[in-house]
Amino acid sequence: MRVSTVDELMVLLADGEDVWDMPDRSGDPVDILDHDRQCAELLRQRYPRDEELQVAGLVHDIGHQLVPGDDAGHGRHGADAIRELLGARVARLVELHVVAKRYLAATDSAHTEGLSASSRRTLTAQGGPMNATEIAEFEADPEFDAAVALRRADDAGKVVGLTVASLDSWLPVIRRVAAQRPLDRDHRELVQE
Numbered sequence: 806m807r808v809s810t811v812d813e814l815m816v817l818l819a820d821g822e823d824v825w826d827m828p829d830r831s832g833d834p835v836d837i838l839d840h841d842r843q844c845a846e847l848l849r850q851r852y853p854r855d856e857e858l859q860v861a862g863l864v865h866d867i868g869h870q871l872v873p874g875d876d877a878g879h880g881r882h883g884a885d886a887i888r889e890l891l892g893a894r895v896a897r898l899v900e901l902h903v904v905a906k907r908y909l910a911a912t913d914s915a916h917t918e919g920l921s922a923s924s925r926r927t928l929t930a931q932g933g934p935m936n937a938t939e940i941a942e943f944e945a946d947p948e949f950d951a952a953v954a955l956r957r958a959d960d961a962g963k964v965v966g967l968t969v970a971s972l973d974s975w976l977p978v979i980r981r982v983a984a985q986r987p988l989d990r991d992h993r994e995l996v997q998e
Contacts, residue, residue: 806871808886811979817867818972826869826876832923833963837866838972843962846969848954858951860891860982861898862958863975868899876927879903891979892986897948898955903931905956908943910934921963 808814821837833840845863852858864887868879871886880903888896906924909916911934920928928934935943943949 806886808867808890810890811976811983814864814887814890814979815972815976817870818863821867821870824870826866826923832926833921834965835963837869839967839969840962841866842969842972842975843964843967844955844958845975847958847962851958852954855951856978856982857892857895857985858898858955860975860979861895861902861951862955862962863979864891864895865899865902865955865959877903877930877932890983890986892982894948895982898951901946901948901952902955902959904943905952906959907932907935908940908953909956911936911940916957916960920960924960 808817818838818841821841822839824837826832826837826840835843841863844865845859848855848859848862864883866879866883867886868875868881868883872878872882875882880900884896884900887899906928910920910928917925917934943952946952
């Protein structure tokens, strides 16, 4: 599935309410919408000038909705769905949030110990901790710092009952990020919808 308009993206995000990363609700303690909003809010607080990173936080887990049960591929599915609308950087960050989990599992034992039970369980399906070669390659990636920041917000954004900004409050930010892409007439029309 490709998300081609901001309106379609908002519907997909809203549809994450009462949808869980594990169908039996044995995974994270908050639904996908709540988790995504918490992640985006943490990034907004820590990186107020990087709206692309914030929006990546907001959309990073839509792959769970698009292809339920594919824990290893949910970053790639989400990235493919939003690349055209939100641009290459946002899509790359969405894809890298799974890679960054593997990196942190290999390099930060305190972070790994703090992973939710669901995140620890899915780490194996996602390739497990990185080896030394993978670590070096990832550290050389131009989006390394942003991907690690997204991952840390992802792991922290699972607080039951935390009050964060509404989904609708993110609409102007999403429109600005979508508008930053190289504009052609068709894209401008999609952003205005």
